[in-house]
Amino acid sequence: MDITQLFRLRSNVEEFKSNHPRVVAFLGDAGRELDEGSIVEVSVTTSDGRKMTSNMRVMESDLELLRMVGELSKQ
DSSP, X not given: OOHHHHHHHHHHHHHHHHHOHHHXXXXXXXXXXXXXXXXXXXXXXXXXXXXXXXXXXXXXXHHHHHHHXXXXXXX
């Protein structure tokens, strides 16, 4: 990833935070509570009313990835 892409990504993240502050706060709170064995469930309702749901059991490698992403976001 080159520097231009990094700046674009940072801009997109800031726009997401601005557009969806409650989601960002929720993800921060939930992320601090995650531990190995937790279950994360995602549900989407499309604009035409269709619903999709999936879930995953959190593994130690997932937590490590989240820690790394968190450290990158602080830079």
